[in-house]
Amino acid sequence: MTSNTPKVGFVSLGCPKATVDSERILTQLRMEGYQLVPSYEAADVVVVNTCGFIDSAKAESLDAIGEAIAENGKVIVTGCMGVEEENIRQVHPSVLAVTGPQQYEQVVNAVHEVVPPQQEHDPFVDLVPPQGIKLTPRHYAYLKISEGCNHNCSFCIIPSMRGKLVSRPVGEVLGEAERLVKAGVQELLVISQDTSAYGVDLKYKLDFWDGRPVKTRMLELCEALSSLGVWVRLHYVYPYPNVDDVIPLMAEGKLLPYLDIPFQHASPKILKAMKRPAFEDKTLARIKKWREICPDLTIRSTFIVGFPGETEEDFQYLLDWLSEAQLDRVGCFQYSPVDGAPANALEGAVPEEVKQERWERFMAHQREISAARLQRKIGSEIEVLIDEVDEEGAIGRSWADAPEIDGAVYLNGETHLTPGEKVRARVTHADEYDLWAESLS
Secondary structure (H helix, E strand, O other), X not given: OXXXXXXXXXXXXXXXXXXXXXXXXXXXXXXOOOEEOOOOOOOOEEEEEEOOOOHHHHHHHHHHHHHHHHHOOOEEXXXXXXXXXXXXXXXXXXXXXXXXXXXXHHHHHHHHXXXXXXXXXXOOOOOOOOOOOOOOOOOEEEEEOEEOOXXXXXXXXXXXXXXXXXXXXXXXXXXXXXXXXXXXXXXXXXXXXXXXXXXXXXXXXXXXXXXXXXXXXXXXXXXXXXXHOOEEEEOOOOOOHXXXXXXXXXXXXXXXXXXXXXXXOOOHHHHHXXXXXXXXXXXXXXXXXXXXXXXXXXXXXXXXXXXXXXXHHHHHHHHHHHHHHOOOEEEEEEOOOOOOOHHHHOOOOOOHHHHHHHHHHHHXXXXXHHHHHHHOOOOOEEEEEEEEEEOOEEEEEOOOOOOOOXXXXXXXXXXXXXXXXXXXXXXXXXXXXXXXXXXXX
16 A cells, blocks of 8 residues: 555444444455555555444444544444434534445445545455455354344334344345355354335245355355355344244254344233334244244343333233243343434333332353253363463353453363364353353364
């Protein structure tokens, strides 16, 4: 790179879906000859990809924008909070441009206006890697299969920000997955707003991959991904009946026996107020059936406590449900009003101190469940994907652990291992969230 090469700083906030958006923008800029730099000082312009899901995320986004302005001065804003341009400009009137989520072309064009690309750059000579620029470590990658969502959950504004469900053609998704694997990726994390609904908008249209016909549907996508020889992990899955079809693939070792299902609550009354899809389903019976087919299945989920109208009876129902469901990994949020969400108009607001008290009880309750389930793994043999190595040893994850949100597996003393390596290990110790193991190789 020459000294006059245009340089871009990038701040990416929010969920894995936003990370994928960031990677696409960076890939395009890199193809056009821009250099990605890690500091404000070295950048000619800074792009901030924001999150706008809840108020705390918006506050973090505004803080990040302010920091970029203070340190650099030239800032372009994109992402989910970009739909609130007026609010952003009220706080930070000096931002150069504001765009919403998935507006890749507008972001790139805004960068062009601030820092024009080098005219002599030749993308056929100065090539970007075919898998694009990744913000995750080399050995795992998020694979976004669709945008938007057809649900109208009362606490959520994602459909208004990201639109209705738009599935990517399955051939395109599988082509991207294949390129990632060829580039060294050991784990593919399948993400979307509603992975179970993949292909519904396309009526499960037939597409082609490597000359073979494949339906644009979750089952066929999973079958094809399982042939690539890497870990395949499913996120944001709704417990529809069609999920039953992928459980045998997990039992056969073709997919990771892992489901990330955002249940959000268990009380029928609260689920109805949330307008959650499939709330009337016999979810506990479905979980039991899944575990009969695939005993090793790990289920992670997220819940909301303190939703408007939630009584102590509703909350106790949720705790009892958790005891019955025996979920492995669980996160919990206190309900927070989101501008534009229908839930804001619901009666029965729960006082903040009650939300906090219920959150603490929820977390204590689930910690006991998680600790007991992890204790059962002591003495078992597991496969561990190494994420990092420090002076104390290697830190990795089992198939039961998604990066950044679940627990870790510590291999103390194993300093010779490298990130991206897979090793067999025996579990020696466990706490509420993490495992300790010794390498068998």
